[in-house]
Amino acid sequence: MEKKVKRLSWLLMVVVLMAAVTACGGGSSNTASGDAEVSGSAGGSKSFKVALLTPGPVNDNGWNANAYNGLLKIKDELKATVQYSEKVAASDMNEFIRGYADDGFNVIIGHGFEFGDVMLEVAKEYPDTWFLVTSSTVSQSPNVASISINNKEQGYLMGTVAALMSSSGTVASIGGSDIPPITNSVKGFKQGAEAAVPGIKVLSSMLGTNDDITKAKETAISFIEQGADVVMTNANAAGSGGIEAAKQSGVLAIGSNQDQNPSAPDTVVTSVIQDYPQAIAVTVKRIMDGELKPEAQLLGVKDGAVYLSPYHSFDSKIPQEKKEKIEAAVQALKDGTIVVNNE
Structure with missing residues (x-):
């Protein structure tokens, strides 16, 4: 019963939000509860779905944009269907993660170590979904892994x-x-x-x-x-x-x-x-190929994950x-x- 109530809450939030986006012409995001913004899904194969949650705006030209660019690589190169939620407050993490899991997403990415504890807890109830946490060292069998750049x-x-x-x-x-x-x-x-x-x-x-x-x-x-x-x-x-x-x-x-x-x-x-776009895309590809293990990955200069721009x-x-x-x-x-x- 509790899961059904949460599921209805998630659906209601998305329906209200998408209606608001439509009313505004669809050109800009609107704020959902907890100051978290949700996009519509974008293209790709419908057989594999990847969701991204970020703590800040994806247009920050920094940390959050890095993860968003990784999501675009997944869409363009792996042909997956993708969706993202930005500016996700700690109080909303549980509901957003469960919402994506209930919607059948194959991979849910929390961009930042702050998503770790919630991911570990929710993952226990969705053994067929992979949960990835960036900038973290968490892992949990059979379906939680992390990506950290030095x-x-x-x-x-x-x-x-x-x-x-x-x-x-x-x-x-x-x-x-x-x-x-x-x-x-x-x-x-x-x-x-x-x-x-x-x-x-x-x-x-x-x-x-x-x-x-x-x-x-x-x-x-x-x-x-x-x-x-x-x-x-x-x-x-x-x-x-x-x-x-x-x-x-x-x-x-x-x-x-x-x-x-x-x-x-x-x-x-x-x-x-910090080449999180590549690290995220490569990790999701390993999931698609059945190669990823539930473990922590630390990448640095020697891995090509940290480098100087021109x-x-x-x-x-x-x-x-x-x-x-x-x-x-x-x-x-x-x-x-x-x-x-x-x-």
Whole structure:
């Protein structure tokens, strides 16, 4: 009886939401209960269905967009039917996950470790559905696996580039929510910067949010006023505030998660990318082929899951000596000569 009530609740929410989208012309998403937005399914084979849940907006040009791009790869390359829910609050996770499971989705992806506990619990009731959690180490037989990309190595490379590009001897890193994936990247940034340029000053702060663009911008401006001439912000949607502050102040920025140079071509030197789109698509392909095991996967530089974006217009401006130092750091992470330890 309880499952039937929840099922009806899920269906009612989707029906109301889709009606609202239609009333608005279908061109923009509308907010469902718990500030979670739901899209309609998009193309592909109807025999295999994949759902994605993200904690923030999929157009953030960062963390959430990374997962969404992975979903598009699944749709385009694996020909699966896909659907996503964005801005899913913790209080709504259970209902959304169960809704997709009841609708017969073969794979449900929770983008972020915060989905882990709910996935583990719900998965027990749906043994024929696969549950994937990103940025996590959870696993549970027979149907829960996780994908994690080495945030420490990502931070190390961001810090390396920032330090080598600094003229003032001061760089800054700003993290969003105080969660392991982000705190690890901020700590890795410090280690990478200090290894590249001994004695460099590293300013850092955690915002406590991934959504407050104004707070990120104000924090970046404060660091710039303290002498930082290169800024890195790893804070999902809020990260754009750090880049905007750098742009307005005439200093440099390092992008995170996706290539963020297009948002500020004269400001963002490079970005250290976490290739979640590829990692997610490959993992779903393994499920389709019956090859995935219920285990945790950790991917890093050596796996091609963490890498530098192009330097774009900065390519001709960066001295070859500095490029070689950056490449040396990449190679050292690949072969294990450098092990980032920021616990």
